[in-house]
Amino acid sequence: MEKYVQIENVQMAFGTKQGPYVALRDINLNIAQGEFVSLIGHSGCGKSTLLNLVAGLTTPSGGAMLCAEREIAGPGPDRAVVFQNHSLLPWLTCFDNVYLAVERVFGRVEDRTEMRQRAHDALAMVGLYHAEHKYPHEISGGMKQRVGIARALSMQPKVLLMDEPFGALDALTRAHLQDELMKIAAETHSTVIMVTHDVDEAVLLSDRIVMMTNGPAATIGEILTVGLPRPRERLALANDPKYHATRGAVLDFLYRRQLRQAA
Amino acid sequence: MNKTLQVLLPPLLGLLLFVGIWALVAQTTPTLPGPVKTWASAVQLFSDPFYQKGPNDQGIGWNILASLQRVAIGFGMAAAIGIPLGFMIGRFQFLNAMTAPIISLLRPVSPLAWLPIGLLVFKAANPAAIWVIFISSIWPMIINTAVGVNRIPQDYMNVAKVLNLSEWKIFTHILFPAVLPYMITGIRLSIGVAWLVIVAAEMLTGGVGIGFWVWDEWNNLNVEHIIIAIFIVGIVGLLLEQVLVLLAKRFSYE
Helix, strand or coil: CCCCEEEEEEEEEEEECCEEEEEEEEEEEEECCCCEEEEECCCCCCHHHHHHHHHCCCCCCEEEEEECCEECCCCCCCEEEECCCCCCCCCCCHHHHHHHHHHHHHCCCCCHHHHHHHHHHHHHHCCCHHHCCCCHHHCCHHHHHHHHHHHHHHCCCCEEEEECCCCCCCHHHHHHHHHHHHHHHHHHCCEEEEEECCHHHHHHHCCEEEEECCCCCECEEEEEECCCCCCCCHHHHCCCHHHHHHHHHHHHHHHHHHHHHHC | CHHHHHHHHHHHHHHHHHHHHHHHHHHHCCCCCCHHHHHHHHHHHHHCCCCECCCCCECHHHHHHHHHHHHHHHHHHHHHHHHHHHHHHHHCHHHHHHHHHHHHHHCCCCHHHHHHHHHHHHCCHHHHHHHHHHHHHHHHHHHHHHHHHHCCCHHHHHHHHHHCCCHHHHHHHHHHHHHHHHHHHHHHHHHHHHHHHHHHHHHHHCCCCHHHHHHHHHHCCCHHHHHHHHHHHHHHHHHHHHHHHHHHHHCCCC
């Protein structure tokens, strides 16, 4: 389906003391099923705002948004979110954190055994089968983020929304999780929208990169199609001229065309 | 061994100094009994804590239990009303704005100012004392619970929204566990207040109870017993506090 997620003329304004502040304007974006799209831009360009709109956590002040031909009217488990700071509930074990999501989505159609199996499977997929009975404060930041991903995947969402999912991690852990995410997204044919400020991450993972202009009243500046074949391999790409060309194009947009406007 | 000594030595020294100063003051003030005399009196007192010789002469154990019972009833009712009320005030801004002026008006009122109202309404001393405990210990629980609900990280509420959890699941899986540490702090403060107030309330209402006992011993001019009562009140308060500190530790997640 070519227009799995449809965003049409979306505008977002927040009321402030000095009157309305327009964060986003004229956002038009269609995302196909199974596509991996990154939103990139400088801080304050409203990329997280856009993600929250798709998640339904905030309501746009103008325009229309559809997911699988249904209007996005609020948050729902069909659009699972991986938050930047994992957002696991500290009083539940990793397993129970995932199970809470599974139970919400499949509670009416499956029995307990089936749902427990789903939670096990989701944790196994991110390589955390052994840690499922640990509490969030007992595991590392990278592992917490994996549980967050497992929780989102366990709901079998139509769209996976990720808000700088690896932003708080060290470089090595980040690279490792990027590789895993790439593998998981390919296996599950997930549709993914990811907010990032990491150019390499965007090029490595995405089918298309949505580059946003600076706020206020930010909009989509350019959409770049990443033509690299899959499966992609981090080390092989290091010497790939096409990879460098794509990377160069994103950097050019961010640091030549957008930074000058901001200054 | 060395470590336990390091932990125990300072408080022991402090207690020793305290008893020393007390002994010294007692030396120069003939009416104030010293530590040795008080200890002897305490040993005698606790050798038979549960005797009963009529309504105004009962063992110290009965007096302590009577006070604890009043605190338990008054505090229990305050918790049963204050904690749910705190949750609602924290969750619904309208209710918060509605109750804020009442709470700020009534909270600073001295506990004993409520006693006449209690006597008037209940026409009996015992329920009036319980009423005073109730009204003076309810505030910390309302306020702390409400603050706890307000301070729930937005992340957790976002999780609830994305998962579309039912209001009941939000309560059992997010609100309640997140607020629990705040609630326990409120309970701790409340128990402290309740135990603080009971002595004064019982002095005024009479009957059986540690506060009444202090007053009775004052009328008998048995100063040793008054000092013993002060220690009992302190030790019981300390124990109540410690139980709640343990409880709080059990429910802290980070």
